Amino acid sequence: MTAPAPTLVILRGNSGSGKSTTAREVRRRYGRGCALIEQDYLRRMVLREHGGDSTTPAVAPGFVVATTRAALTAGYHVVLEGILHTGQYGTPLRELIAEHPGPAFTFWMDVSLEETLRRHAGRPELAHVTAEMMRSWYSPLDLLGVEGERVIEEASGLEDTVARILGNSGLTDAPALTPCPVTCPHCARG
Numbered sequence: 001m002t003a004p005a006p007t008l009v010i011l012r013g014n015s016g017s018g019k020s021t022t023a024r025e026v027r028r029r030y031g032r033g034c035a036l037i038e039q040d041y042l043r044r045m046v047l048r049e050h051g052g053d054s055t056t057p058a059v060a061p062g063f064v065v066a067t068t069r070a071a072l073t074a075g076y077h078v079v080l081e082g083i084l085h086t087g088q089y090g091t092p093l094r095e096l097i098a099e100h101p102g103p104a105f106t107f108w109m110d111v112s113l114e115e116t117l118r119r120h121a122g123r124p125e126l127a128h129v130t131a132e133m134m135r136s137w138y139s140p141l142d143l144l145g146v147e148g149e150r151v152i153e154e155a156s157g158l159e160d161t162v163a164r165i166l167g168n169s170g171l172t173d174a175p176a177l178t179p180c181p182v183t184c185p186h187c188a189r190g
Helices: 019-030 039-046 060-073 086-099 113-121 131-137 158-169 179-183 185-189
Strands: 008-013 034-038 077-082 104-110 150-153
Touching (some): 008 019, 008 086, 019 034, 019 077, 019 158, 034 039, 034 060, 039 060, 039 077, 060 077, 060 086, 086 104, 104 158, 113 131, 179 185
Parallel strands (some): 008 077, 034 077, 104 150
16 A cells, blocks of 8 residues: 655745745644745745846756655645746646646635735835835746636735634544654654
């Protein structure tokens, strides 16, 4: 009997759409055995690479997908979140989904430019990001076009969005597959 394959959840949306907060809460509620992969952290912190358009060569798309693939191969359920514009990330993400032997779920946080700007204004740690920058990055309904892709409307609050992602993806009832929560003495105690 083969072991079950882990679940892949891809959460995409424009800057200020709530995807990072949502992804962190999905992973927190799942617990050990679920990896959170944040595009911005890998691109900006690890690689120190600027974002770009589809004509600018970039390492980040391949790096993000390779990191995701490594976590899945190790048995982690994965929540991958980021803007992940289709111009640079569309092809690698579609290939990742097609090659993944387990369930894959893709969500787009559909939030208006006006609302993303309003939300961003309340984030003092990102004061260096201007409204003009956010306007230039904004891409309405930048869907991957994969089967089963779901759109989460702006009116959906955090609680409803997290519950929807956990429920639609099956993570609500999916067992952990990685050694830590399965065989770790620390996890067994607690």
